[in-house]
Amino acid sequence: MQRLIIITILLLVVKQIYSQSYGNEWVNFSQKYYRIPVAKTGIYRISRQALVNAGFNINNISTKNIQLFARGQEQYIYIHGESDDIFNANDYIEFFGKANDGEYDSLLYDNPNDRVNPYLSLINDTIYYYLTWNTSTNNKRVVVENDTNFQFYQSSLATYCMVERTYTARSQYFYGDMGAWYNVAEGWAANYSDINLPQSYSIVSDNYANVSVPYQLNYTCFSASNAQYTSLGNHHLKLFFNNQLLVDTIFAGYKKITKTLQLNGSLPSTSQWLLQSVDDLYVLTDKLVLSNARLYYPHTFQFSEPRQSFDLVNSTISNKIYVEINLQNSGNLVLWDYQNHKKINTYYENGKYKALIPNGIAPVRCFYAVEDSIYQAQVLPGKYFTDYVHNSEKADYIIITHSKLNSGATQYANYRNQTGYKSLVVDIEQLYDQYAFGIAKNPLAIRNFIYHYHNENPNLIKHIFIIGKAIHSEMIRNNSIYYSQCIVPTWGTPPSDELLVTLRGEQKPAYSIGRLAATTNTDVTIYLNKVIQHENNGVQEWQKRVLH
Numbered sequence: 001m002q003r004l005i006i007i008t009i010l011l012l013v014v015k016q017i018y019s020q021s022y023g024n025e026w027v028n029f030s031q032k033y034y035r036i037p038v039a040k041t042g043i044y045r046i047s048r049q050a051l052v053n054a055g056f057n058i059n060n061i062s063t064k065n066i067q068l069f070a071r072g073q074e075q076y077i078y079i080h081g082e083s084d085d086i087f088n089a090n091d092y093i094e095f096f097g098k099a100n101d102g103e104y105d106s107l108l109y110d111n112p113n114d115r116v117n118p119y120l121s122l123i124n125d126t127i128y129y130y131l132t133w134n135t136s137t138n139n140k141r142v143v144v145e146n147d148t149n150f151q152f153y154q155s156s157l158a159t160y161c162m163v164e165r166t167y168t169a170r171s172q173y174f175y176g177d178m179g180a181w182y183n184v185a186e187g188w189a190a191n192y193s194d195i196n197l198p199q200s201y202s203i204v205s206d207n208y209a210n211v212s213v214p215y216q217l218n219y220t221c222f223s224a225s226n227a228q229y230t231s232l233g234n235h236h237l238k239l240f241f242n243n244q245l246l247v248d249t250i251f252a253g254y255k256k257i258t259k260t261l262q263l264n265g266s267l268p269s270t271s272q273w274l275l276q277s278v279d280d281l282y283v284l285t286d287k288l289v290l291s292n293a294r295l296y297y298p299h300t301f302q303f304s305e306p307r308q309s310f311d312l313v314n315s316t317i318s319n320k321i322y323v324e325i326n327l328q329n330s331g332n333l334v335l336w337d338y339q340n341h342k343k344i345n346t347y348y349e350n351g352k353y354k355a356l357i358p359n360g361i362a363p364v365r366c367f368y369a370v371e372d373s374i375y376q377a378q379v380l381p382g383k384y385f386t387d388y389v390h391n392s393e394k395a396d397y398i399i400i401t402h403s404k405l406n407s408g409a410t411q412y413a414n415y416r417n418q419t420g421y422k423s424l425v426v427d428i429e430q431l432y433d434q435y436a437f438g439i440a441k442n443p444l445a446i447r448n449f450i451y452h453y454h455n456e457n458p459n460l461i462k463h464i465f466i467i468g469k470a471i472h473s474e475m476i477r478n479n480s481i482y483y484s485q486c487i488v489p490t491w492g493t494p495p496s497d498e499l500l501v502t503l504r505g506e507q508k509p510a511y512s513i514g515r516l517a518a519t520t521n522t523d524v525t526i527y528l529n530k531v532i533q534h535e536n537n538g539v540q541e542w543q544k545r546v547l548h
Helices: 002-017 048-054 403-418 428-435 444-456 480-485 497-501 521-537
Strands: 032-038 042-047 066-070 077-079 092-097 127-133 143-145 161-168 172-174 187-189 199-204 215-223 235-241 244-251 256-263 270-277 288-299 307-312 320-327 333-337 342-344 347-349 352-358 364-370 397-401 423-427 463-467 512-516
Touching: 032 042, 042 048, 042 364, 066 077, 066 092, 092 127, 127 428, 143 352, 161 199, 187 288, 199 288, 215 235, 215 244, 235 288, 244 256, 270 288, 320 364, 333 352, 342 352, 352 364, 397 403, 397 428, 397 444, 403 423, 403 463, 403 521, 423 428, 428 444, 444 497, 463 497, 497 512, 512 521
Parallel strands: 143 342, 397 423, 397 463, 463 512
Antiparallel strands: 032 127, 042 092, 066 127, 077 092, 161 288, 161 307, 172 187, 199 270, 215 256, 215 288, 235 244, 235 270, 307 364, 320 352, 333 342, 333 364, 347 352
């Protein structure tokens, strides 16, 4: 009883810290949602045919009622031809989509600050966007900017923009320090440097604009070994950028080094990073890794890519920024200011795309795409979300499984109901959508759901049972076979289901949890029959005579 009181107090503290935010606050359970996978950042279009193929009831709803959600927030969209309130054959929905990255991975680490890569997810590149509709006519729409009075704004012609280039890799997984949680120096990266084995890395830095604006460097290095040592440490790291020494440091153990620098000077078309492990500490090995690097620099308006993001500073002499984009293309150019929710019309003249972009929240973040490089969105069939926390019969035995194992899980739940429990079968795919923003295989979906269920139904849960095989995220990240075989995810390295229900900073799980690593309903049935046989046989005579 005392343990339950302590757990309840701890969970109430967590509830207050996170302001009761579990991830599914955006869901309206009376609305139907159509998932759109987004694996690359860029401008997306949803055609009428894609909506029809998915079963979206486009003929019987107002276009003004359409909504799009991602990462728990309604997104600003553009609907071509929306003014007549009819979705015609050539109409489409357009939106700016951002692929999944390492933003939420910090929540997987024992110390959130230990995340080694904000640009690359440990789990998955794909995140789902959710298309739905309501009865409102005031849903979020971008503002279309049609001004083409370029002569009037000639004095505010921008001479440069800021462009971000990043380096990251996932060719090798590093396990970092001991412990089941994701820990410091754990994550995906590329080849490591070692004693007498430096590593170089390239990053594009083309079309540098020679203006009096510094460029910015961000980088994260970490150690990937922990050899015995007797001196100052077991790592001596040197990092160079275009032959300029950025850091020279000695340290010990597993550690992450993250820095942001501002530098002046020009840049070559390709910049080089060089990572060295200096051989002066008399250790057997000194493995060091460049996890990620970011270069943010002034760039001309000469571009070669069919799609590209760039940032602008606000004009100080007018209310709009005049830009002329040089691009080896004469097709239609679609331009968004996704920071300030505007779609900017462009005008092609004399080999340049001209546009007038209103001042806004700085920096003004823009993205262009040549029309034939716009991503054509795939729309999956719609579904309603289940409110397991409020609408279901209150349960003390939670079974989390996959729809492919639903019949076996339901049989098991029925048996548990006969043994004094009240069971609830929960679909892991629903949890990804509601509690992990549509990031499949993310164990945060389970954790957030369990905490939500507990906080709304204190002291009710007695057991949590997972039905479905798990494979560690390190194995499924680059392997499609392992990915499909991971039915319900687990947590940590080495993986442990207990971490799904262990509060941060605690050593013991808050609830009883177990797993049946089933891959078929037959597996579940066989297990259930053995459970029934075992529980109905009672204690045998020979068991009473065993000495302890």
